[in-house]
Amino acid sequence: MLSARSLFQEILDHDESFRLFCSIAAGGEAQGGWENARIAALVPPGERELAPRIARHGADEDKHGRIFNALMKKRGLEPVEVPPDTDYTMLLERHGIGLAHDRLKDDRPLTVQDIVTYLAHSRVTEQRASEQMELLRRHFADDPDIGRAVRMISADEDNHLAYCHEELLRFAYAGHGRAIQRTLRECALAEIRVYRDVSLAVMNHMGRILDWPKAKSAALTAGIHALYAYERLVGWRRMVSLTMPERRGALNGPPTTAPEFA
Numbered sequence: 001m002l003s004a005r006s007l008f009q010e011i012l013d014h015d016e017s018f019r020l021f022c023s024i025a026a027g028g029e030a031q032g033g034w035e036n037a038r039i040a041a042l043v044p045p046g047e048r049e050l051a052p053r054i055a056r057h058g059a060d061e062d063k064h065g066r067i068f069n070a071l072m073k074k075r076g077l078e079p080v081e082v083p084p085d086t087d088y089t090m091l092l093e094r095h096g097i098g099l100a101h102d103r104l105k106d107d108r109p110l111t112v113q114d115i116v117t118y119l120a121h122s123r124v125t126e127q128r129a130s131e132q133m134e135l136l137r138r139h140f141a142d143d144p145d146i147g148r149a150v151r152m153i154s155a156d157e158d159n160h161l162a163y164c165h166e167e168l169l170r171f172a173y174a175g176h177g178r179a180i181q182r183t184l185r186e187c188a189l190a191e192i193r194v195y196r197d198v199s200l201a202v203m204n205h206m207g208r209i210l211d212w213p214k215a216k217s218a219a220l221t222a223g224i225h226a227l228y229a230y231e232r233l234v235g236w237r238r239m240v241s242l243t244m245p246e247r248r249g250a251l252n253g254p255p256t257t258a259p260e261f262a
Contacts, residue, residue, distance in 0.1 A: 002219060005139040010210060012146065017209045019077045024202065026068035027082040031089040033062035038104040039118055047115055052252075053163060057122070059255040060156045067149045074145075085201035088194060095190045097121055116168075116176050120183040123164035124191050124239045130157040152256070162245035169242050184240040192236055196228040 011017040036058025043051040072079060084090070092098060098121035099114060110118075133154035140150050172180050200221065207217045227235075 002216070002223075004135055007220075008136065008139065011206060012140075014210055015075060015077060017206050018075065019072055019080055020205060020209065022068040022072045022077075023079040024082050024086050024088075026065045026072075026079060027087065028089050029061045029065035029068065033058045033060075033065060035089075035099070035101075035104060036061060039099065039110065039115075042104070042108070042110045043115065044109050044112055047112065050115070050167065053167075054118075056251045056253070056255050057160055057163065060160065063255060063257070064153050064156065067153065071146060071149060083201065083205060086198055086205065088198045091194045091198065092121075092125070092191065095194060097187050097190045097194075112171075112176075113179065116171055116179055117183055119164055119168050119171070120180055121187050122160070123168055123184065123242075124187040126157060126161040126164055127239045128191065128195060130154075130161045133157045156256075159247070159250040162247050162250040165242055165245050166248060166250070169244055172242065180242075181240065185236075188236040188239040189232075191239070192228060192231040196224060199224045199227075 011021055036054050040051045040055035040058060043054065069079060093101060099110075099118055103110075103114075133150065136146075136150045137154040141147050143150070168180055168184075203217065203220050203224065206212075207220075212220075
């Protein structure tokens, strides 16, 4: 019987599939770290108080990338090149979601609307990240090899999501509510398409590595398409709601350091 736990366990138990999983995750986190660092450097003058929290967000993402690389190193594995069809962050950019890298490479300060766009994009993608890490935490929090990493990254993703809610609500109260809702909806609908495509690509790569039978691959493909149909119909709405988090100021203060996994 297929289950999330059995599927992840199979991937984690095989060196090549584990290496691909960690390489994809590390690459996405490193890209997110660069993006947040650039945004922090380009925050408009009137929003400079936000810069340290954006920088903290980026530092957390960099830390996650180092953690995934350390998990590979612990097993004597080297990162592999990330297949383009599994590159979630780059595919989102190609769909026009978030701030374009060409804009972030420019030294001109961002606008308030740019910051709203960044936060809306982050609110959607951090929802996905928080849910994925919660799934891993539920099944592998006590795993002797990856449990500590899963718990730390999951806590960070929850903080990132809380920060996005709080900051977007602040901008909504300042008069940007319509722009925020429009941008959130556009981001959510694009994200679920990209997530479907990336999920199918990752499944295909893992299937070849693990030599999955056609019936198993077909069942997983059907599940991915079913999830997309649900998210396209109603599931995307969870990505666009805004609620003041219980924990305020989730990204205040310095980032935590990555633990050693040797």
